[in-house]
Amino acid sequence: MVIYIALDDKNGMMFNRRRQSKDRVLREDMLNDIGENKLWFNEYTAKQFEEVLPANAVVDNNFLDKAEKNDGCFVENMALAEYTGKIEKFVLYKWNRVYPADMYFDIDLSAAGWKQESISEFAGSSHEKITKEVWLREV
Structure with a gap:
């Protein structure tokens, strides 16, 4: 499976059981990546797709x-x-800022044998710059 996750500069994910931020352009980029493959998420994340569920x-x-x-x-x-x-x-979307957080990404990818394949940036709908990192397992 391919994991898509949004993180702040300290690998924060959530604060007080709420997402740190969201971005429409990020969701569009993720859907373009996934293509026709299934996109899985839980009921909490489904709220990000209120306008149209893919x-x-x-x-x-x-x-x-x-x-x-x-x-x-x-x-x-x-x-x-x-x-x-x-x-x-792993596809990591970085907000390029620090938000309050009490839940963090729990994997150190470099230490766990993953290699960064690519890094790119794009302008989001709610963030001036979002950094996208793609990580693959080292063989």
Whole structure:
């Protein structure tokens, strides 16, 4: 599975059970990446797609247990370390700022044997600059 996750500069994900931020252009970029593959997320994340739920979306609170090879998973409020054996790729979206956080991304990708494949930047709808990092497992 391919993990999509948005992080602040300190790898923060959530604060007080709420997402730090959201961005329409980020969601569009993720959907372009995923193409026709399934996009899994939980009920909390489904609220980001209030306007239109993508046709390939699967909403399930246990999606990390059910997602298969090449499926995209948009993760906002879940720990990922126990799923690293299933994960093929990470796509990290960085907000390029620090937000209050009490939940953090729980994997040090470099230390865990992942290699950064690419890095790019784009302007978001709510952020002047979003950095996109793609990480693959080192072979």
